[in-house]
Amino acid sequence: MAFEGLAERLQATFDKMKGRGKVSEADVKEMMREVRLALLEADVNFKVVKKFVNDVKERAVGQEVMKSLTPGQQVIKVVNEELTALMGGEQTKIATAQKSPTVVMMAGLQGAGKTTTVAKIANHLRKHNNRKPLLAAADIYRPAAIDQLETLGKQLNMPVYSLGDQASPVDIAKGAVEQAKEEHCDYVLIDTAGRLHIDENLMGELQEVKQAVQPDEILLVVDAMTGQDAVNVAESFNEQLGITGAVLTKLDGDTRGGAALSVRQVTGVPIKFAGVGEKIDELDEFHPERMASRILGMGDVLSLIEKAQTNVDDERAKELEKKMRSAEMTFDDFLEQLEQVRNMGPLDDLLQMMPGANKKAMKNIQVDESQIGRVEAIVRSMTKHEKDNPSVMNASRKRRIAKGSGTTIQDVNRLLKQFEDMKKMMKQMTSGQKGKKKGKGGFQLPFM
Amino acid sequence: MGFFDKLKKKVTTQTDSVTEKFKEGLTKTRNSFVGQMNELFAQYRNVDEEFFEELEDILISADTGVSTVMELIDELKHEAKLRNIKQSKELAPVISEKLAEKLDKTGEDTSLNIQQNDMTVILFVGVNGVGKTTTIGKMAHSFKQEGKKVVMAAGDTFRAGAIEQLDVWGERVGVDVVKQQAGSDPAAVMYDAIHSARSKKADVLLCDTAGRLQNKVNLMKELEKVKRVISREIPNAPHEVLLVLDATTGQNAMNQAKTFQEATDVSGIALTKLDGTAKGGIVLAVRNELDIPVKLVGLGEGVDDMQPFDAEHFVYGLFKELVEENSENENR
Numbered sequence: 048m049a050f051e052g053l054a055e056r057l058q059a060t061f062d063k064m065k066g067r068g069k070v071s072e073a074d075v076k077e078m079m080r081e082v083r084l085a086l087l088e089a090d091v092n093f094k095v096v097k098k099f100v101n102d103v104k105e106r107a108v109g110q111e112v113m114k115s116l117t118p119g120q121q122v123i124k125v126v127n128e129e130l131t132a133l134m135g136g137e138q139t140k141i142a143t144a145q146k147s148p149t150v151v152m153m154a155g156l157q158g159a160g161k162t163t164t165v166a167k168i169a170n171h172l173r174k175h176n177n178r179k180p181l182l183a184a185a186d187i188y189r190p191a192a193i194d195q196l197e198t199l200g201k202q203l204n205m206p207v208y209s210l211g212d213q214a215s216p217v218d219i220a221k222g223a224v225e226q227a228k229e230e231h232c233d234y235v236l237i238d239t240a241g242r243l244h245i246d247e248n249l250m251g252e253l254q255e256v257k258q259a260v261q262p263d264e265i266l267l268v269v270d271a272m273t274g275q276d277a278v279n280v281a282e283s284f285n286e287q288l289g290i291t292g293a294v295l296t297k298l299d300g301d302t303r304g305g306a307a308l309s310v311r312q313v314t315g316v317p318i319k320f321a322g323v324g325e326k327i328d329e330l331d332e333f334h335p336e337r338m339a340s341r342i343l344g345m346g347d348v349l350s351l352i353e354k355a356q357t358n359v360d361d362e363r364a365k366e367l368e369k370k371m372r373s374a375e376m377t378f379d380d381f382l383e384q385l386e387q388v389r390n391m392g393p394l395d396d397l398l399q400m401m402p403g404a405n406k407k408a409m410k411n412i413q414v415d416e417s418q419i420g421r422v423e424a425i426v427r428s429m430t431k432h433e434k435d436n437p438s439v440m441n442a443s444r445k446r447r448i449a450k451g452s453g454t455t456i457q458d459v460n461r462l463l464k465q466f467e468d469m470k471k472m473m474k475q476m477t478s479g480q481k482g483k484k485k486g487k488g489g490f491q492l493p494f495m
Numbered sequence: 496m497g498f499f500d501k502l503k504k505k506v507t508t509q510t511d512s513v514t515e516k517f518k519e520g521l522t523k524t525r526n527s528f529v530g531q532m533n534e535l536f537a538q539y540r541n542v543d544e545e546f547f548e549e550l551e552d553i554l555i556s557a558d559t560g561v562s563t564v565m566e567l568i569d570e571l572k573h574e575a576k577l578r579n580i581k582q583s584k585e586l587a588p589v590i591s592e593k594l595a596e597k598l599d600k601t602g603e604d605t606s607l608n609i610q611q612n613d614m615t616v617i618l619f620v621g622v623n624g625v626g627k628t629t630t631i632g633k634m635a636h637s638f639k640q641e642g643k644k645v646v647m648a649a650g651d652t653f654r655a656g657a658i659e660q661l662d663v664w665g666e667r668v669g670v671d672v673v674k675q676q677a678g679s680d681p682a683a684v685m686y687d688a689i690h691s692a693r694s695k696k697a698d699v700l701l702c703d704t705a706g707r708l709q710n711k712v713n714l715m716k717e718l719e720k721v722k723r724v725i726s727r728e729i730p731n732a733p734h735e736v737l738l739v740l741d742a743t744t745g746q747n748a749m750n751q752a753k754t755f756q757e758a759t760d761v762s763g764i765a766l767t768k769l770d771g772t773a774k775g776g777i778v779l780a781v782r783n784e785l786d787i788p789v790k791l792v793g794l795g796e797g798v799d800d801m802q803p804f805d806a807e808h809f810v811y812g813l814f815k816e817l818v819e820e821n822s823e824n825e826n827r
């Protein structure tokens with residue numbers, strides 16, 4: 048029932064294919080059956096899956112297997128490349144109008160995350176681009192929707208334009224743009240009410256707002272957990288509004304997020320941001336290749352290898368890996384590992400992609416990314432002796448560390464436990480690997 | 496009497512607004528699903544591999560869940576062989592029979608557990624934005640219409656504007672809301688609410704909680720604590736823990752159901768947003784794999800847009816045209 052990684056699914060097929068020089072049609076067919084299931088389980092729309100599987104089949108059959116790869120890896124490489132291409136290769140930034148203010152309008156189903164995203168984007172624009180945004184409260188329907196945006200505005204210390212819930216969204220949007228001009232705000236972010244794509248009245252209302260303020264950007268906000276219906280929603284919003292981009296929210300969950308692929312495929316617009324938490328600063332720029340590997344599942348080792356190779360200094364990586372495998376890892380290594388890994392994608396995901404990852408052991412390792420800062424602080428409050436010999440940790444040392452890092456003893460204990468779990472897991476991985484030959488990247492999956 | 500006849504009879508004798516509302520809300524679902532089914536039977540007259548592949552697609556596109564679909568297809572293949580069914584049309588009743596079976600597995604009572612002589616406490620849980628607060632508002636309205644005294648507890652102290660949102664619902668349906676300041680401990684709110692509802696002699700206490708993703712361990716712990724506090728104050732409470740699922744959600748709904756069940760011992764599901772085009776097939780998977788009954792259905796944003804879930808209605812909605820066609824055949 049739970050997601051099986053593609054790696055696990057493909058295990059048997061890989062075993063059969065071992066040692067062949069060419070990828071045969073039968074092999075590909077068998078593998079693609081598993082790829083299809085993996086994608087469907089990830090909520091990619093079935094039509095999108097069908098087309099994708101056919102494209103890959105065509106490309107993969109008869110391919111010479113690259114020296115460094117097994118036939119299985121070769122097919123996965125093609126799958127990965129096609130998926131990344133579909134996701135849209137490059138990362139795309141939010142629009143900036145020639146003439147200030149830039150008007151951004153949100154659209155989407157109920158509860159998708161529009162209001163939260165407005166606040167997050169505003170924060171992002173100010174923090175990274177030095178912009179001065181104005182938030183516009185044009186959701187006049189949902190109970191306390193205006194309160195919600197005003198509260199967020201207060202948290203951000205940013206102006207919120209509102210005319211209450213009796214004015215029309217068109218007037219609110221227009222008024223907001225006017226006020227932005229007067230107060231020299233360079234972005235207007237319009238929050239709108241959630242609506243069904245089949246609700247003609249409310250869709251008409253959005254068209255009127257669009258007509259009135261000519262937004263430079265219309266962002267469709269999509270919940271990453273959306274199922275097969277994502278294509279209908281995206282297609283319909285796009286036809287009626289002409290969206291210019293999408294935002295995928297709630298990616299901090301454990302969904303595969305196949306909806307991302309569906310939305311891309313039917314609208315062709317880039318996904319510009321990813322929501323990764325409920326807090327205002329939990330917004331990421333969208334990385335298509337990370338999304339591709341997330342959708343594929345933890346079997347996407349190739350991209351992990353690639354990422355590991357480009358992001359981590361090779362020598363250092365090997366050394367680290369050796370330490371991890373021998374369970375000699377110290378807290379300094381741990382910290383470094385965290386930092387390097389952080390550049391690669393969601394931590395939970397990465398941990399899951401780790402070669403030979405033992406799911407049971409994984410369960411105890413909860414890496415909440417927003418907590419990395421805290422972890423860093425704790426490790427930095429340790430003495431060198433403590434870092435190298437975690438076993439010396441006692442109550443008074445813990446108290447000192449907690450104090451020094453502005454955390455609690457519980458936090459320190461939790462980290463120590465996680466660290467031990469991680470070491471244990473590394474050990475298990477190593478013993479599970481016995482007798483298997485090592486690959487060039489160092490990272491190695493059981494099926495390779 | 497054939498299966499379809501029974502189904503039809505049951506549904507058509509319930510001429511109340513429930514049926515109408517339900518049918519209305521499901522028009523979209525039904526049209527597309529039955530449309531596809533009819534197309535399938537027209538296009539694939541014979542029960543063969545191609546036919547099953549197409550059927551698989553239809554079920555997948557309804558978010559039914561890969562493993563449930565596979566299971567169903569296997570059963571159908573077996574059944575077709577057993578009964579020597581060659582024509583796709585003959586398989587139609589078998590398909591809906593199987594679906595109904597899966598939805599109504601144990602045939603157990605899916606009504607809410609309402610206390611006759613004591614206050615009933617209902618806790619609402621679920622991920623962000625699925626419709627917990629709205630469902631509470633709708634339920635408050637429906638209990639009130641039954642003449643019950645209702646109190647709502649503003650247990651979402653985290654999300655901006657969440658307390659105000661419940662407050663608006665309280666005014667809208669004329670029900671008291673027990674609340675504390677934003678950011679306060681939700682377990683403390685529940686403690687307050689229970690005592691306040693008791694002193695007001697309430698019949699029903701509806702407890703809102705903040706949306707949380709099931710993989711956030713700390714937040715799930717917080718929810719466990721909320722539930723613990725309720726149980727400590729009133730043994731046997733909460734009498735219902737309703738997991739709110741958004742019909743638009745794909746396979747992740749299964750993870751949600753599983754994890755929330757582990758944390759709070761979910762007693763039923765409220766399936767929201769069925770007024771959209773999402774097919775809600777996830778109900779099948781959840782019922783089939785986790786055996787949590789669906790108890791309520793959300794069909795819109797208004798106070799009246801909620802109905803009790805009825806498996807037969809649901810299947811009937813999906814297969815209305817087929818049902819009518821087939822019961823005519825059965826009568827011949």
Ligand SMILES: Nc1nc2c(ncn2[C@@H]2O[C@H](COP(=O)(O)OP(=O)(O)OP(=O)(O)O)[C@@H](O)[C@H]2O)c(=O)[nH]1
Nearest residue numbers: 157158159160161162163241297322323324623624
């Ligand atoms: N975990 C998580 N929660 C999110 C994210 N984005 C939004 N949320 C939550 O999802 C819920 C709905 O978010 P809102 O911003 O109110 O969504 P909306 O689209 O404005 O909703 P309506 O106005 O009701 O249509 C809230 O509980 C948010 O806190 C995210 O990236 N991760």
Ligand SMILES: Nc1nc2c(ncn2[C@@H]2O[C@H](COP(=O)(O)OP(=O)(O)O)[C@@H](O)[C@H]2O)c(=O)[nH]1
Nearest residue numbers: 157158624625626627628629767768793794795
């Ligand atoms: N179309 C539709 N929208 C709904 C339904 N139930 C809730 N909503 C909307 O979904 C959004 C999120 O609901 P809310 O109750 O705030 O969700 P919560 O975060 O789980 O409490 C709101 O805009 C609601 O109006 C439903 O059955 N159908």
Ligand SMILES: [Mg+2]
Nearest residue numbers: 161162186192
């Ligand atoms: Mg909103």
Ligand SMILES: [Mg+2]
Nearest residue numbers: 627628651657
């Ligand atoms: Mg709520």
